Amino acid sequence: MNFPAELKYSRDHEWVKMLDDTTALVGISDFAQSELGDLVYVNLPVAGDDVVAGETACDVESVKAVSDVMSPVSGRIAEVNEALDDAPELLNSDPYGAWIFKVEDITDFAELLDAEDYEAFTKEEH
Amino acid sequence: MEQVVHYLETGSTDPAYNLAFEEYVLTNRCEGDYLILWQNDNTIVVGQNQNTAAEINRAFVDEHHIHVVRRTTGGGAVYHDLGNLNYSFITDDEEGSLHLERFTRPVVDALCALGLQAEASGRNDILVEGRKVSGTAQRVFKSRILHHGTLLFDSNPDMVAGALNVDPAKYQSKGRKSVRSRIGNIRSFLKEDMTLPDFWAYLTRALSSADVRKDRLTENELRQVRKLKEEKYDTWEWTYGKSPRYNMTSKQRWPGGGLEIRAEVSQGVTQALTIYGDFMATRPIQDITNALTGCQFRPEAFAAQLKQFGLQEYLGGITEEEFLKTVFDTAV
Incomplete structure (x- = not known):
């Protein structure tokens, strides 16, 4: 299981990569994709929509279940990763490369953990 | 448990x-x-x-x-x-x-x-x-x-x-x-x-x-x-x-002529629409495609838009009901 040190993580298993002070990429962690199993569809959010930290931003469907993706930040969706439309399996093969959406004008954050604490969290949760 | x-x-x-x-x-x-x-x-x-x-x-x-x-x-x-x-x-x-x-x-x-x-x-x-x-x-x-x-x-x-x-x-x-x-x-x-x-x-x-x-x-x-x-x-x-973005293609032959319609739908809204056919029209079909683009992709919404046109000028012998059935397999 991989937990890149340069990322922050939410307790809902999303990762956040800050591009500057108010812009970030969001995806799901290696742990999350492994729990979900093979992803078959990513119900991408819409650019321009507002997201709120700790609330649902979109959902993903695996062969096992539909699961919400919570936004770890509050802000506005600047862009979505359209590549996931054709290739949802990228979330399995490259969870930290396959960002789901980019948020801009970030005004608030959910509680975020660093890689070490997040790794510990995934172990204590399970 | x-x-x-x-x-x-x-x-x-x-x-x-x-x-x-x-x-x-x-x-x-x-x-x-x-x-x-x-x-x-x-x-x-x-x-x-x-x-x-x-x-x-x-x-x-x-x-x-x-x-x-x-x-x-x-x-x-x-x-x-x-x-x-x-x-x-x-x-x-x-x-x-x-x-x-x-x-x-x-x-x-x-x-x-x-x-x-x-x-x-x-x-x-x-x-x-x-x-x-x-x-x-x-x-x-x-x-x-x-x-x-x-x-x-x-x-x-x-x-x-x-x-x-x-x-x-x-x-x-x-x-x-x-x-x-x-x-x-x-x-x-x-x-x-x-x-x-x-x-x-x-x-x-x-x-x-x-x-x-x-x-x-x-x-x-x-x-x-x-x-x-x-x-x-x-x-x-x-x-x-809430259906994921999709494309629709439908082709039907009616007494008034053949009609083929293609549509691109996202968020339930018609993003693009093309109408082809060999029906006898006297006005440009673009008026209708413009009216339907941006409208909800559902028969009730299409019917409401089509009401403003004298359809026989655009679609010859093809009726509103036939048009809706071609797209939705149902009329209003």
Whole structure:
């Protein structure tokens, strides 16, 4: 299981990569994709929509279940990763490369953990 | 599972109400184990990420007054009638929760105890003698999980086949596709016949690994359920509008000429539309495509736009009803 040190993580298993002070990429962690199993569809959010930290931003469907993706930040969706439309399996093969959406004008954050604490969290949760 | 299983019934066969009831329990009863047994009257239930129009046989649905609803779990479209019994488990999302075994095992065991050769198959099905009698799907909500499934007990196979008999060429999208299976009815495999009420009572005991406690939603909770039904599950926006972006191509020949229509639909809205044909027109068809672009992709919305035109000038002998049927397989 991989937990890149340069990322922050939410307790809902999303990762956040800050591009500057108010812009970030969001995806799901290696742990999350492994729990979900093979992803078959990513119900991408819409650019321009507002997201709120700790609330649902979109959902993903695996062969096992539909699961919400919570936004770890509050802000506005600047862009979505359209590549996931054709290739949802990228979330399995490259969870930290396959960002789901980019948020801009970030005004608030959910509680975020660093890689070490997040790794510990995934172990204590399970 | 813990010691007590809360058992609920919805008291309704309205699919929109039942899905609202189930969602309410998943998102608001945040502790304990729940079992719900319920039935929908003639209904097609599509998966969370499916293109509804592509999954249903519109003409058949209209003819037989079949309900169409979208659920929040994954997977493909299924047909329910009063010969089908649904079960829902709602519990904590623990390690390995998403493994099929945890939830299908009690169902398979319950069927085997009736003398059936039941087995879990693939990812989400339960088979008896090679025929699918149950399909299951799951939804994670925060730290809770919903696992639900159908149990074909005595369903009408002609209705199942007819309702889901679709034209695979008409729609193209990235959404979840359905897989067709050979289905079977549990009742036909029983050594000793049972009625559906007997089967229901049997499952209430068999699917509860511990003490079953009959529970009920409060009046206030039921008000929330009705609100969710009206604001979500009853709406066109949820059932059809939420379909993943798709393209539609339809070609039909009418007495007034051939008509071919292509559309691109996203968020339930017509993003682009092209009309071809060999009908006799005296005005540019662009007026109509402009009016329909940006409008909801549903027959009522198209009909409202078409009212402003003298259609024979644009479509020759092709009528509004024929135009709508070409696009939607139904008129208003």
